[in-house]
Amino acid sequence: DIQMTQSPSSLSASVGDRVTITCQASQDIYKFLNWYQQKPGKAPKLLIYDASTLQTGVPSRFSGSGSGTDFTFTISSLQPEDIATYYCQQFDNLPYTFGQGTKLEL
Amino acid sequence: EVQLVESGGGLVKPGESLRLSCAASGFTFSNYTINWVRQPPGKGLQWVSSISPRSDFMYYADSVKGRFTISRDNAKNSLYLQMNTLRAEDTAVYYCARDRGSADFDSWGQGTLVTVSS
Numbered sequence: 001d002i003q004m005t006q007s008p009s010s011l012s013a014s015v016g017d018r019v020t021i022t023c024q025a026s027q028d029i030y031k032f033l034n035w036y037q038q039k040p041g042k043a044p045k046l047l048i049y050d051a052s053t054l055q056t057g058v059p060s061r062f063s064g065s066g067s068g069t070d071f072t073f074t075i076s077s078l079q080p081e082d083i084a085t086y087y088c089q090q091f092d093n094l095p096y097t098f099g100q101g102t103k104l105e106l
Numbered sequence: 107e108v109q110l111v112e113s114g115g116g117l118v119k120p121g122e123s124l125r126l127s128c129a130a131s132g133f134t135f136s137n138y139t140i141n142w143v144r145q146p147p148g149k150g151l152q153w154v155s156s157i158s159p160r161s162d163f164m165y166y167a168d169s170v171k172g173r174f175t176i177s178r179d180n181a182k183n184s185l186y187l188q189m190n191t192l193r194a195e196d197t198a199v200y201y202c203a204r205d206r207g208s209a210d211f212d213s214w215g216q217g218t219l220v221t222v223s224s
């Protein structure tokens with residue numbers, strides 16, 4: 001199975017900060033990576049697919065980059081409603097695997 | 107509006123069985139691969155199983171292979187997960203999630219909680 005390692009596991013930031021989360025795959029997954037946001041008690045929400053494509057309706061302050069084994073997720077200016085846990089997910093190979101999550105706090 | 111609504115969760119004892127359902131609406135269900143993804147309490151997301159639009163292909167995580175069976179009824183716009191020989195480690199919220207075409211899960215249900223405990 002492909003292992004996805006996210007860092008950091010948790011992150012404290014302030015409104016307006018630029019926030020960056022990294023995700024490393026245990027092998028080359030090309031650009032087969034998605035990012036999700038999950039708020040407490042809610043289902044995950046797709047934010048970015050194919051490593052860098054913004055899902056329809058998602059604010060442009062969210063972005064993703066990377067390919068191969070190293071990927072980055074960025075919030076350019078943190079808003080209060082962005083407080084959530086973020087997960088990366090690879091879909092290069094079954095089983096699809098997720099990172100362990102990054103909990104973002106104010 | 108795309109909607110997925112899970113049901114069937116509950117408290118069961120180890121070794122028992124449970125059948126989850128996911129009712130879909132707001133899109134052409136028979137055109138999409140649908141997945142089950144679970145989340146143990148306080149933990150991360152785990153992909154469980156996937157079924158192709160016409161049930162030609164079903165895939166499972168190793169942890170559930172041989173115990174869980176995914177199925178669908180396109181006439182009823184419904185997805186199912188038959189879970190047998192349940193274990194404590196199967197305790198989780200189970201979500202159904204629509205696969206837009208390349209394992210990007212663009213719509214999710216609200217989840218149903220399965221608790222396996224004696």
